[in-house]
Amino acid sequence: MRIGEVAKRSGVSVRALRYYEEQGLLVAERSPGGQRHYPDSAVERVRFIQNLYAAGLGSKAVVRILPCMDHGVLTDEMHERLLAERARVQAQLEELTATRDKLDDVIRAGQAYRADPAACARAS
Incomplete structure (x- = not known):
């Protein structure tokens, strides 16, 4: 190819x-x-x-x-390095998941304001 x-x-x-x-x-x-x-x-x-x-x-x-x-x-050193990298990626995933969940909460809470845009202005 x-x-x-x-x-x-x-x-x-x-x-x-x-x-x-x-x-x-x-x-x-x-x-x-x-x-x-x-x-x-x-x-x-x-x-x-x-x-x-x-x-x-x-x-x-x-x-x-x-x-x-x-x-x-896989050497012992490389195995440890890969485990450390995996743990770092897992931590990033958990942070992103938490951020997504917070956004979901904001979206759900904001549904009331979609029906009444003026309510959003009063809430600020």
Whole structure:
């Protein structure tokens, strides 16, 4: 699969794919003409990389994690790092959930004011 197709299917830019390749996160074979060709599995790998970045991991951490994913080998240090990152992401989820719940409360409370906009002005 060519680089443009991987970009389209994974939702990332061609530039990002080149960066991933420079960082050793993604490997492409080269045609005799120099064009990059990726296996079909590259799309899923790029999505996984994107998820790791979205979770707040940097390039260096991602570079260390991907071999574990590829080979199923996890050092004690990496296991602890992943557990710590998971705990951080879980805390973010809990904060976002609490914020969503507060917004739901405000929305429910605001339903009365939708029927009577003047009541909102009187409440301020």
